[in-house]
Amino acid sequence: xxxxxxxxxxxxxxxxxxxxxxxxxxxxxxxxxxxxxxxxxxxxxxxxxxxxxxxxxxxxxxxxxxxxxxxxxxxxxxxxxxxxxxxxxxxxxxxxxxxxxxxxxxxxxxxxxxxxxxxxxxxxxxxxxxxxxxxxxxxxxxxxxxxxxxxxxxxxxxxxxxxxxxxxxxxxxxxxxxxxxxxxxxxxxxxxxxxxxxxxxxxxxxxxxxxxxxxxxxxxxxxxxxxxxxxxxxxxxxxxxxxxxxxxxxxxxxxxxxxxxxxxxxxxxxxxxxxxxxxxxxxxxxxxxxxxxxxxxxxxxxxxxxxxxxxxxxxxxxxxxxxxxxxxxxxxxxxxxxxxxxxx
Amino acid sequence: xxxxxxxxxxxxxxxxxxxxxxxxxxxxxxxxxxxxxxxxxxxxxxxxxxxxxxxxxxxxxxxxxxxxxxxxxxxxxxxxxxxxxxxxxxxxxxxxxxxxxxxxxxxxxxxxxxxxxxxxxxxxxxxxxxxxxxxxxxxxxxxxxxxxxxxxxxxxxxxxxxxxxxxxxxxxxxxxxxxxxxxxxxxxxxxxxxxxxxxxxxxxxxxxxxxxxxxxxxxxxxxxxxxxxxxxxxxxxxxxxxxxxxxxxxxxxxxxxxxxxxxxxxxxxxxxxxxxxxxxxxxxxxxxxxxxxxxxxxxxxxxxxxxxxxxxxxxxxxxxxxxxxxxxxxxxxxxxxxxxxxxx
DNA sequence: TTCCGTAACCCAAACGTTTGGGCCAAACGT
DNA sequence: ACGTTTGGCCCAAACGTTTGGGTTACGGAA
Numbered sequence: 001x002x003x004x005x006x007x008x009x010x011x012x013x014x015x016x017x018x019x020x021x022x023x024x025x026x027x028x029x030x031x032x033x034x035x036x037x038x039x040x041x042x043x044x045x046x047x048x049x050x051x052x053x054x055x056x057x058x059x060x061x062x063x064x065x066x067x068x069x070x071x072x073x074x075x076x077x078x079x080x081x082x083x084x085x086x087x088x089x090x091x092x093x094x095x096x097x098x099x100x101x102x103x104x105x106x107x108x109x110x111x112x113x114x115x116x117x118x119x120x121x122x123x124x125x126x127x128x129x130x131x132x133x134x135x136x137x138x139x140x141x142x143x144x145x146x147x148x149x150x151x152x153x154x155x156x157x158x159x160x161x162x163x164x165x166x167x168x169x170x171x172x173x174x175x176x177x178x179x180x181x182x183x184x185x186x187x188x189x190x191x192x193x194x195x196x197x198x199x200x201x202x203x204x205x206x207x208x209x210x211x212x213x214x215x216x217x218x219x220x221x222x223x224x225x226x227x228x229x230x231x232x233x234x235x236x237x238x239x240x241x242x243x244x245x246x247x248x249x250x251x252x253x254x255x256x257x258x259x260x261x262x263x264x265x266x267x268x269x270x271x272x273x274x275x276x277x278x279x280x281x282x283x284x285x286x287x288x289x290x291x292x293x294x295x296x297x298x299x300x301x302x303x304x305x306x307x308x309x310x311x312x313x314x315x316x317x318x319x320x321x322x323x324x325x326x327x328x329x330x331x332x333x334x335x336x337x338x339x340x341x342x343x344x
Numbered sequence: 345x346x347x348x349x350x351x352x353x354x355x356x357x358x359x360x361x362x363x364x365x366x367x368x369x370x371x372x373x374x375x376x377x378x379x380x381x382x383x384x385x386x387x388x389x390x391x392x393x394x395x396x397x398x399x400x401x402x403x404x405x406x407x408x409x410x411x412x413x414x415x416x417x418x419x420x421x422x423x424x425x426x427x428x429x430x431x432x433x434x435x436x437x438x439x440x441x442x443x444x445x446x447x448x449x450x451x452x453x454x455x456x457x458x459x460x461x462x463x464x465x466x467x468x469x470x471x472x473x474x475x476x477x478x479x480x481x482x483x484x485x486x487x488x489x490x491x492x493x494x495x496x497x498x499x500x501x502x503x504x505x506x507x508x509x510x511x512x513x514x515x516x517x518x519x520x521x522x523x524x525x526x527x528x529x530x531x532x533x534x535x536x537x538x539x540x541x542x543x544x545x546x547x548x549x550x551x552x553x554x555x556x557x558x559x560x561x562x563x564x565x566x567x568x569x570x571x572x573x574x575x576x577x578x579x580x581x582x583x584x585x586x587x588x589x590x591x592x593x594x595x596x597x598x599x600x601x602x603x604x605x606x607x608x609x610x611x612x613x614x615x616x617x618x619x620x621x622x623x624x625x626x627x628x629x630x631x632x633x634x635x636x637x638x639x640x641x642x643x644x645x646x647x648x649x650x651x652x653x654x655x656x657x658x659x660x661x662x663x664x665x666x667x668x669x670x671x672x673x674x675x676x677x678x679x680x681x682x683x684x685x686x687x688x
Numbered sequence: 689t690t691c692c693g694t695a696a697c698c699c700a701a702a703c704g705t706t707t708g709g710g711c712c713a714a715a716c717g718t
Numbered sequence: 719a720c721g722t723t724t725g726g727c728c729c730a731a732a733c734g735t736t737t738g739g740g741t742t743a744c745g746g747a748a
Contacts, residue, residue, distance in 0.1 A: 010734060021698045026736060041696060058469040062415070063734030065406035066703045082431040091426055091452060098451075098463075103470055105449055107442075108435060119442075125402040126447055231634035260634065267636040290575035290604065292611040292636065354704060365728045370706060385726060407704030410733045 009055040018047060029057070065127065074104045074313065075123030078134035079111045083229065085255075085283050085302060086134055089157055092306020093132060100314060102129075109135045111195070116142060124151070130313045136160035137197040152316055156309035158199045164316065165324045166309040168300040170200055173329035174207025176298055177252050177280060180331055182215060184338050186250035186278060190223040190241050192234055192262060194254045201226075204254040204282060223248060227258060234258025238265035242277075249277060250337070256281035256288050256297055263293065263336070278337040294334035301327050353399040362391055373401070409471065418448045418657065419467030422478035423455045427573065429599070429627050429646060430478050433501055436650020437476060444658060446473075453479045455539070460486060468495070474657045480504035481541040496660055500653035502543045508660065509668045510653040512644040514544055517673035518551025520642055521596045521624060524675055526559060528682050530594035530622060534567040534585050536578055536606060538598045545570075548598040548626060567592060571602060578602025582609035586621075593621060594681070600625035600632050600641055607637065607680070622681040638678035645671050 007013065011029075015022040028048045065071045074097055078086040090106055097104045105123060109116040116135065120142075123131060131153035136143060140160040146153065147163060155165035181189055191208055194201025209219045225241065227233035234253055241247060242265055253259035259281030263273055271277045273293050281288060284299035308325055316322050351357065355373075359366040372392045409415045418441055422430040434450055441448045449467060453460040460479065464486075467475060475497035480487060484504040490497065491507060499509035525533055535552055538545025553563045569585065571577035578597055585591060586609055597603035603625030607617055615621045617637050625632060628643035652669055660666050 008734095011736095012734075022735085023699080023737075024697060026734095027697095030736080044696080058465075060410070060734050061470055062406045062409035063703095064736070066404070066410055066705090066733090067735045067737085069703075071406070080435070081425060082428055082435055084426055084428065087426040087431045091424070094451065098466070103449060103466070105447060107438065121402075122442070122447070126405055231631055235634055257631075260631065264634050264636045264638075273636075287575055287601075287604065290579055290608050292608045292617075294608075352704095355706095356704075366705085367707075367729080368727060370704095371727095374706080388726080404704050407733095408706070410703090410735090411705045411707085413733075 008060075009057045010060065011057075014048065014051055014055065014057060018044075018051060020044070020048070024048075025052075029059070070129050071127045072102050073126060073128045074102050074310070075120075075126070075128035075131040076104050076106045076134065077109050077116065077119055077123070077131065078106065080108050081106055084257075084285055084287075085229075086157070088302040089134060089306040089309075092303035092308075093156070093310045094306075095303070096307040096310035100310075102310075102314075104310075111135055111197075113142070120146070130154075130317050132156050132309050132313055134158065136163070136165070136199070138199050138202060152313070154309055154313045154316060154322070156305060159203075159324065160199065162324075164312055164322045166305050166312055167199070167324075167326060168305065168329050169326040170203030170329075171207035171210070172326075173282065173298045173300065174204040174209075174252075174254075175211045176329060176331045177204070177282070178208045178211035180296070180333060180337065181250045181252065181278060181280070182212065182217075184250075184278065186248075187217050188246075188248045189219060189250045189252060190225070190248040191219065192237050192251060192253040192255075192258045193224050193226050194229050194258070196226050198229075201229075201254045208252055229255045229258060231257045231261040231264075234261025235265045236261070238262035238279075239268070242266065242269045242271070247277075251277070251279045252282075253280065254282045256283050256285040256295060259295055259297070259336075260287075260291070263291070263295070274335045274338060280337050284332045288332070289334065291336075293336050296334045296337040297332045298329045299332045300329045352404070353396075353401045354404070355401075358392065358395055358399065358401060362388075362395060364388070364392070368392075369396075373403070414473055415471045416446050417470060417472045418446050418654070419464075419470070419472040419475040420448050420450045420478065421453050421460065421463055421467070421475065422450065424452050425450060428601075428629055428631075429573075430501070432646040433478060433650040433653075436647035436652075437500070437654045438650075439647070440651040440654035444654075446654075446658075448654075455479055455541075457486070464490070474498075474661050476500050476653050476657055478502065480507070480509070480543070482543050482546060496657070498653055498657045498660060498666070500649060503547075503668065504543065506668075508656055508666045510649050510656055511543070511668075511670060512649065512673050513670040514547030514673075515551035515554070516670075517626060517642045517644065518548040518553075518596075518598075519555045520673060520675045521548070521626070522552045522555035524640070524677060524681065525594045525596065525622060525624070526556065526561075528594075528622065530592075531561050532590075532592050533563060533594045533596060534569070534592040535563065536581050536595060536597040536599075536602050537568050537570050538573050538602070540570050542573075545573075545598045552596055573599045573602060575601045575605040575608075578605030579609045580605070582606035582623075583612070586610065586613045586615070591621075595621070595623045596626075597624070598626045600627050600629040600639060603639055603641070603680075604631075604635070607635070607639070618679045618682060624681050628676045632676070633678065635680075637680050640678045640681040641676045642673045643676045644673045 011022045015025045028045045081087050094104045107119040134156045136155045136158040159165040193205040225237045227237040262279050266273050280296040282298045284297040288295040288297045355366045359369045372389045425431050438448045451463040478500045480499045480502040503509040537549040569581045571581040606623050610617050624640040626642045628641040632639040632641045
């Protein structure tokens with residue numbers, strides 16, 4: 001691995017040991033594994049590769065970064081890594097990056113404008129080759145500015161403007177939720193819609209409300225409530241809904257954690273979830289299926305979304321023109337919206 | 345921020361514009377903000393600083409890294425970032441790193457030996473100045489080897505050998521749990537102990553069992569079950585416990601997610617948690633307090649643990665001798681272990 | 689035989705920074 | 719007045735890599 005005090009193994013040390021020039025070694029070790037254009041003779045190349053492997057040579061990113069101007073670093077900005085949705089997406093990003101020899105640097109923006117700015121600046125100062133933003137806002141002036149400045153980035157999970165993005169098809173997801181609840185006979189429904197600036201919540205809500213509208217049922221404005229994407233936020237909002245005299249028979253939370261909060265609120269009101277009231281979430285977090293009352297949710301391929309985002313970025317960095325991608329969600333019906341049935 | 349095609353602003357470009365030498369600029373911009381040893385005159389220094397700020401100069405890490413041999417990069421290896429405990433700790437690490445002008449690179453090891461090896465190699469190839477491991481194993485040959493190789497690292501959350509570490513005081517935490525359950529009259533208890541190679545589970549279990557032993561109650565070996573630190577693992581193990589003819593009256597899971605799984609299993613067995621059976625977790629995840637049946641847990645300052653780990657590493661890198669730190673956990677009693685009471 | 693092509697290398701510059709040595713002039717001490 | 723310090727700056731080398739441009743030497747074509 002790494003020797004104690006031994007001088008780090010460098011192109012030069014290899015070249016010297018073999019009586020070659022450093023540039024020859026560099027070309028051999030860089031060229032496509034077999035016979036690059038200006039590579040060395042098969043024999044020499046073999047000796048070089050063998051010695052490099054034996055010494056455990058690892059190119060110094062400072063050297064190559066300095067020379068090439070590229071760092072093979074990708075910056076990833078998310079609202080919070082401790083949000084399971086984002087950390088799972090990040091795992092997908094990092095996994096795909098690793099396969100391409102790229103390294104990712106993650107940072108939290110906390111959905112705060114000032115923090116985004118400083119963290120992005122930090123990443124740029126690190127000379128990342130490109131960025132992936134998981135904290136885009138609808139109508140995002142910051143991103144627009146960055147784009148005109150020539151910074152290369154893609155969005156993940158949330159879309160904004162027409163910056164290239166990889167997201168779930170959230171309108172469809174909202175529709176699936178509506179279809180499910182309507183199919184169970186719920187005509188009096190409410191939505192816990194997440195914060196208004198996130199496309200995820202907005203699109204899921206729009207899809208949901210749209211489906212109901214197309215079936216002649218209007219979801220009133222005061223039945224669409226905004227809240228943070230977390231448990232306590234969901235609980236607070238659900239409590240408000242359940243306190244009202246004519247409470248809904250079903251609640252669609254655009255996020256599993258908000259839904260879990262709603263579960264708690266329902267219990268506080270003495271309601272049995274699944275019979276007295278239907279509650280469903282979104283994202284199909286691993287937790288959802290394992291809860292005491294399993295939570296109906298809309299499954300989204302989060303890890304795959306992360307992978308695709310990284311791939312999109314690499315294509316962008318390669319100079320290609322890229323298009324946004326929408327990944328297909330699928331319904332995961334469980335006990336929280338009705339009589340117990342065999343889970344998917 | 346970053347201009348479109350404009351040449352990046354460098355020490356040289358600043359020096360040229362001011363008719364100075366690049367080394368002068370460097371010294372001014374590096375020296376302790378006021379009057380370094382060999383800095384320039386107050387006037388010149390001021391001009392340099394002003395222009396640097398105006399142009400938005402950011403030192404190129406490739407250049408300085410190459411010259412100094414240091415990268416100001418810290419590698420962080422954890423089992424999984426999508427594990428809330430680890431991602432929260434990581435947030436603490438990253439937060440503290442940011443304050444010191446360091447950047448962290450995170451990677452998942454999945455608690456898999458091969459993956460650890462390759463990911464660590466990757467981080468080392470990136471020339472990180474030091475590492476923080478969140479996936480240590482009791483008796484960890486890999487870490488021992490790394491240490492003798494001169495790699496500088498600290499451990500977080502889990503301890504191993506006598507490598508410097510920052511962890512919760514898990515024995516104490518286990519004792520707090522035992523004290524709580526025993527105080528409620530539970531003498532017939534079981535432990536969901538997590539995987540056997542993690543010090544966290546082992547120490548929590550040891551503290552728990554030790555406390556009972558000191559009070560004359562033996563927790564039999566077949567009442568201490570190992571499982572992964574996740575919900576489905578906890579559910580499976582709890583199911584086994586509850587299926588047995590003489591089932592325990594209380595279960596201590598060394599992890600909140602395993603406890604949530606146990607909650608589900610209890611429900612499957614028609615038991616009402618809090619009255620029919622007591623279940624408690626560990627870590628006091630934000631979720632715990634918000635669950636339909638709030639989960640008793642042992643609160644651990646996860647974010648602070650991360651911060652301390654980073655600080656410990658910086659001291660280590662500065663050449664100081666460092667000691668491990670154990671942070672104090674505190675009990676968070678809730679409804680899942682007894683009659684509803686006001687939460688902490 | 690001469691000339692060209694090419695395989696297989698070597699040379700050298702450049703990327704941006706840091707840092708041990710200068711060097712000059714002004715200030716100071718005696 | 720003369721030597722010494724020191725403030726304020728410049729010089730140059732080095733870190734490891736990549737890459738456009740040589741330079742040989744040899745094989746084959748004319």
